[in-house]
Structure formats: structure tokens, C-alpha cells
Amino acid sequence: MSEPLLCELSVSGRQAIRFPEPDVPKAELPALLRDDLPLPELSEVDIVRHFTRLSKYNYCIDQGMYPLGSCTMKYNPKINEETARLPGFTATHPLQPIVTVQGNLLLMYALQEWLKEIGGFAGVALQPAAGAQGELTGILIMRAYHAARGDTKRRKILIPDSAHGTNPATSAMSGLEVVQLSSDPRGNVDLAALRAHADDTLAGLMLTNPNTLGLFDENVLEVVRIVHEAGGLVYGDGANLNALLGIVRPGDLGIDVMHFNLHKTFSTPHGGGGPGSGPVGVAAHLVDFLPEPLVGILEPGDDDTAPLYGFIKPAQSIGRVKSFQGQFGMLVRAYTYMRMQGAEGLRQVSEYAVLNANYLMAVLRKSYHLPYDRVCMHEFVLAGVWPEVPDVHALDIAKRMMDYSLHPPTNYFPLIVHEALMIEPTETESKQTLDAFIEIMQKIAEEAHTQPELLKTAPHITPVGRLDEVKAAKELVLCCGVDSPD
């Protein structure tokens, strides 16, 4: 591929868009006037062609399946893009008087209520911008809860070894001490290890359930009980909620606080790396600590008038976690999705997500090693390695998949499985697509044994081949036109 950078396309003197002359008298320009604005000079058609050509180097859901474990790359409905762009939404300023934005506030209030219902929570805040920020919010709530009770000894957070990296990163950011918990041979939290740490220094446990192995913890009620008995709280990482909609409510299992990933479970698009949205749900005893602002009913309505919606600050709020109200455009998309699903639709989402994963697992276990032989939830993990061909690794399998126009599954995660391949098909993939995926995986397994060099040198048909990541890290070139300091 050879698409130039913007600075390379620039031609001096070009201007794509013009603006009107000022319709007011001009003021004297400021003393702190910039003498050069080094932005590119391009024509409109150049810009459109450049970004159109660039876009074609991307794989995307609209083109094919992403079997990426823990990402829930389900189809992104087009209707969501339409509703999010309604000018009645996009042209509202975040600081407008609440009487002028009752449409927005009603939508947010309804979304709060629905997430409470789905998760089994007493309160929901929509503000956090992504899952990781939702985690931070949740951990800060836990800390504030303990601090409010004078329980300042509680500085220990237990995190299973299968956890997503954001879990320990978040805990460390909040000044808590991270203690890793091992998993047992069936992929559950090791109860003995948990009991050993369940004392009065325990702030809580961060639990992903189903976990990153795709397994529902067989002892989840006991795990929660142990933590609660020791005076700790249980944080639920909601990244894997796609397996649980209408199947079980995390709040009912005793989860005290959980974040939702709207860009996973609730169909909002990944955008090449964001924006996401990470609302947080909490049990009754934590409602007062939620971040501000929440949407509430300021004045109840009656038969003739609608209620007045507005913002409220919880009594012992941890404060604000970002500016304004949250990723509103993503909230509209999630609302649209949930409005069309209803309870029945959401349950089907999880049923078929789990069906699809188990179907793949049932067939692929014949060609790949399956480290945990249990019914999986919406995802499962294979080991991308065969003892008889020790030179072939999960990475090679992943790269070879691209030669079959497929995006690889998640590699090397979770860390507890050597050469892991984490596969999550989601419910929006048909049996036909899954069968095609199976065929490709079987073919690659065969190639690994008969022609391993095809895997080692893959990918071949993609616009670029394997990249020199060492060079990228050692010779930093992070901007156009700037040479790396060699």
C-alpha cells in the first residue's frame, strides 16, 4: 500500500473550504498572534479520496466476522447511526437549561432505569466514558464506601489471574494494593486462595463472570459470600454481559457494583478504538456514592403534565469523572438498541451468543487443544499450539487467518492459557458464517502440520505484511515529517 500522509499530499496555496467575510467591524488582532499554522493545504476531492482509499485498508464488522474474545464485536445497527444524528440531539449544548432538553433527559433517565433492571441494581450512572473509566468509578465508589465507615484499613483488592489488564491498572491508579488470585483447574476462582485473603484489610474482589475463559464461575454465590462476610465488596467487570442478558442479573448474585460496556453488549460501534461508554450500576448501599450528575425526576408529573427531569448529585458522591454528562451520542445508540430488543429480544441475544460459542467449541475442539472442558458461555479459549509442531504459535495462526480474509481472535489473553486464542462469535453471526469460520480454522490446523511455513510467513494477501514492531519502538517516529532522534 502506498497512501501518502496528509503532509505529503499538501500543496501550497490550496484551500478546500472558505468562510464568509466578517459581517461585523474587525477588531485589532491580538498581540499573541501565531505566525505560522503548519496544517496541510488540500483540495476537497483530495481529502475525500484520501480517506476513502485509507478506509479500504481496514477490516470491519460490515465486511466480516471478528471472533474476538471479550470484545463482543456484534453487528452495529444502522438505525442507531440515524437516531444518534437527529439534530434534536446533536444540536443541544450540554449546559442548556434543563427545561429546553427534556427529550435528552427523558432518554437518559429511561436508560438508567433499564440498565438497573437488566443488571439488578438500585442505581446507575451513565457518565463514565468507557469500560476502564467505569472500573475506576466503581473502585472509587468502593473506597469511598469503606472510608465513610471509617474502615481505612481496607486497601487490598483481589483480582483473578485471568482478569483483563484494566482491572489491576485501575486498582493501582486508585492507590489500592493488587493481590492476584489463582484460578482452579476448572477455571473458577480458587476458593482456598480467596479465603486466605478474606480479612479486614480486604477492600474487595474484582470479578469478571463469566470470566475471560468464557466460564461461569461454578461457585459464584460462595465467592460473593466469602467476600461479603469479610466486609469486602464485589466489583463485577461487565465486559462479558453478553452472556447474561435475561439469564441472570449480576445484582441478584450479590455483585455490589458493575460497569456496563455499551460498545460491547449494547451494539454501539467500536469506531476503530472508541468512543465507548461505561455506565456503572450499584447496589442500594452504594447509591449515595455514585458520580455526579445522575438524571432524576425533579418534579413529579401528573395526568396533564410530564415530570420535570434534571440532574441530581448523590449525597456522598465521589464527584465528577469527566466533563458534562457522558458519551451522550453513544447513550442514544444504546437506547435505540434496547428499545427494539425488549426483554425477550435481550434474552435471545444471550441465548444465541452462548449457542454460537458452544457450537464452535464443539467442533473446533477436535482440531485444537481445549484447556477447559466445560460448557462455555459467550466465548471460549483454545490453545494455539500443538506439541508435535512446536515452532507454530498462536501468533502464526492468527496471522494466517488474515489470508482467509478473517480477523484473528484475541491472542495471548487470558494470560493463564499458554498461546491462548480467545474466540467470541456473538449472536449476530449466522450458522453459515460460523461453518465457514470452522472450515478455515481446520484448514489452518492442517497447514500447521503439513506446511507450517505458510503460517510463519503469513499474512500474504493483506495490504501490508508483518510489521517490524521493534523498529517502531526503538526508532520513534510519531509525527509526519519529523525524523526520529537516532
Added chain:
Amino acid sequence: MNIPANLKYTSNDEWIKVEGKVGLVGISDFAQNQLSDIVYVEIVAAEGDTIQKGDTCATLESVKAAADVFMPVSGKIIAVNENLPDKPELVNSDPYGEAWMVKVELSNPAELDGLLDAASYEKHIQEKG
């Protein structure tokens, strides 16, 4: 796997070469192999620092991992390898020679007794794998 007999090792893959009261510290061949191509080395200990066993003296980064290097012993830092940050690849090519990280004057030589000898370290690596 290269494990020189004249060195002592830690379970975190650091080595120390002791001559009298002075020790040279780096990371083992096994460690550099695990990390793969090192792209960045930062020596965080400075000459003149008083440092305890277990303190971080350097951090390393490869493309796929990052690691802290911990002091195997306590003492005073008398030199740091100023060449290493410019040539991180030395950690891969010469982990026991040119990729030494800090030179320390031992304050408590008895700490050496708690370290692993080459044979024990080799056993330790095999169990890890």
C-alpha cells in the same frame, strides 16, 4: 541457556557478579530471551544512591513486555552503565557483559547467601517453564 557458574542469581532473573565488596548487576540470558528484543532501558538508580535489596534499579521494555530489575543486594550505587540506554539491544546480545546495569558497594554481604547459585537457578528456570 547460558548460566555462568561464577555468578549468583535471584528468582526474578537478576544476576550479580561479586568482586570483593563490589557487585555488578544485570539480567540473565533466560530473562532477555523471555522478554525478546529490548527496545528501551531506563536505569532509575543513580550514582551515590543508597539502595535496598528488592528496590527497582532499572526498567526494561520490549515490544510485548515490560519488566523491573530489582536489586539482589543492598548497598551504595557507585556506577551506572551510561551506554546501555543508547544501546538496549546489548541486553539481548551480551546480558552478562556489556549489559551490566549498576555497580554497587555491598552494605550487607550476608545477603549473598540468600541468592541462588548457577545450579539452583537452572533448576528454578526449568520448574518455571
Added chain:
Amino acid sequence: MYIPHTDADREAMLHTIGISNLEALFQDVPASHRFPKLNLPPGLTEMETLAELRDFANANETTQDLACFLGAGAYNHYSPPLVDSIIRRGEFYTAYTPYQPEVSQGTLQAIFDYQSLIAALTGMEVSNASHYDGATAVAEAVSLAYANFRGKRNRIVLSPALHPQYRETLRTYNNGMPVEIVGDQAGVALQSGPEALEALIDGNTAVVIVQYPDFFGRVYDLTALAKKAHEVGALLAVSVNPMALGLLTPPGHFGADIVTGEGQPLGLPLSYGGPYLGIFATRLEYVRKMAGRLVGETVDNRGQRAYVLTLTAREQHIRREKATSNICTNQALMALAATVYMSFLGKHGLREVAELCYHKAHFAASSLAALPGYSLWSDAPFFNEFVLKCPTSVKHINEHLLDEGVLGGYDLEQDYPGLANHMLIAVTEMNSKEDIDLLVDVLEEVSNE
């Protein structure tokens, strides 16, 4: 509607798995809590859903109906349709994070260009691939500064003229850090510029944080402040409005070490507060301490130039509890939108828009200041926002303005008790002279009551 399975598909799949029905897949879920009845309204069809969302949207009054003079961190600028046409391409918005670079060069190269443009705009050496918004970007700047000194310096000197919501966010975020924040406590003199912070900078200061233009719209030369910070080895972090940088000297030229900001003015719709765009740029020496994704240039095994996420060893998926931050998903699509906007406007267009904002704001300011009972709170230079001292409460004035189809400025009393009756007014290229004349007329009427 998005589940393609037929009954036959399902039965065949159940058969392959070796179970008889879907319920059998959920035996690990405790029976007492399995299959709850969710109390949600029944699902609507697409047509009905669109109609309902239209009702919600129509229930709002918007900046399309009202002349908008409200700023305070989000601005009503022109968003060219071209920007949306690009980010609406499925190849961009339905793509995943570019962890597999061979099939993500579109996203990666676009982000590399984003980094380049932000570095150029701010006068800094390196930019990351985005943060959530201007507020969290400042919070991460504090984390960077604290980590830079390995916790040995714990004073944060904070301007009271940094956006109130940013200062609140910063405090929520660094609740886990043992830091001392000085400079913005209640009762501090607001009329002074950044020189007032100089006395607070000591050898224990990790970072000095200011906003440019500040929350009150004022523009100050930060050279002296940068010098004072650097004399004691502290960092200077500046939070910017990138639109202002189309006209004004960028913070990199003053000697800023970190530049953060809110990228919403770069072609992103107001959208009731999000999704927005956190800008984060630094000097090259801090690149390894910077949080968030970074795209770097390299070559592939065929000798072609290509782009890849780099320095990933800083990030949570590798470093875990030792990561520089927990950030994973960022605002990639909004960064793409800003890149399209900046390339579409380019060197000349961004300057044109910035100048329009500047001239219109100055016209509004002088017209309003000429009204009896009103005056400008500060005589400091400004870009497109200024504070107007009013003869009565801002709440009262804004009610009148709304009746006349005008969205009035921000009531500063909400955040600064000493600034009752002071309105923060923003003017952009979207405000016509007629809008401004209307604003002036209504304010005159109110003062005559």
C-alpha cells in the same frame, strides 16, 4: 432482528453440541436466580423506534432554533457534512481497535496523521491517539507529572481559571494520590492572571496547570510562568481550546511541557456533551510516561512503510498494575473526525474561522460594554469568550433571552460565588451580526426594567 438463525439452524447446532434445548447451556447459573423476568417495555420495530426517538429529539430546543452564546467548554461551531460522511463509512466506524496492524492500516495511518496535526497545532513534539475529553486529559497530565518525579514531588499548582468541571474531575481522579493542590481555593482573587500562581511554585511542585484561553476567556503570555516552573524543575501543563490555536501563539512556543485540551471545536457536534475528544501532547522526553495509545511509523516485511501501535509496553494490557494509566478504549472515531476537519479547513480555513470568532466576539463585547449597567469584567485580551458584568441575575436575563430565541451565556455564580450577575459569553462563526444585535437589544431591555 439482528439474530439470523432459523429454527432449523438452531436445532442443527444444538444437535452438534449434544444438548436438546438452549436452557441446557445455562446450568452453571444458580437455579434460584436463573432466567429472571426483566421488567422492560416490549421491543418495538425499527419504524416505531425511529418515531419515538424523533419525538424525544423534537421535545428539545436546539442551537438550530436558538442563537447560541453559550460556551464554557463546548462550542457551537460549523461541522462540515464532509466530516460526518467520512466517519460514517463502515470501514472506519465498525472497525475494531488496530491491534492487528496488517488489517487496520486505515485507522492507524489516520491516527498517525491526527497525532501529526495535533503536534503541529499545539507546537508540541508528540501527541497521543486521544483521551476521553478535556477534563480527563488534565487528570492524566497530573498522573504523568506525579509519576515523572516518582512521587517525590507532590504539589500541584492549579489555576482557578481552569474549567471548574476539569478541576473537579482532577480531584476525583487523584483521590488515590497523596498530592497537595494549591491555587484554586475558594476566595482566591480571580482578576489576576497567571502571575498570581508564581508565588506558589516551589521545589516540591510537580506541575503547574493553566488554561489557554482560560475559563473566563482571557489570553495571557505564559512565557514567564513557564520560566518560573522550569527554574525549580516543575512541569507546565496547559489546557487549550484548539480553535483558539488557529489564531494564537501555541503553548509549545511558551515552553509548555504538556498540552491538553478539548477537541470538540474541531468539527464535533455539541451532542449534549459527548462523545468529545481529549487532546494530549507533550515534549518528546515524556513520551514513555504518556498514557493512551500511540501510533508509530515502521516498515513491514515487504519493505513498505506502515503504521502500528507502539510503546504498548506502557499500557494496561501488558503492564497491568504498573501501567501508566488504565485507559483502553479511547475516542478514536472522534480523533478521525477532527483529522478530517483539520485537513478540510487546513492552514487557511482554520485561521479564517478563528478570525471570525475573534472579530464577532470583540464586536459583541464592545456593543454590550457600551450598554449602561453592563461592563466587561476584565480588560485582558480574549479570543472568543468574555465575562460581562450585568445589572441583575444571569438567570433572570437568560429567561428573557430564551423567550426571544436566544441561548444566553453561562452563569458564573454556579461555580464562583463571588461572580454573581456575571455572564460568560461565547461567540462563534455561527453567530450572525443579527444574532449579536438581538442579544444586545434584549440585554438593554432587561436593564431598563
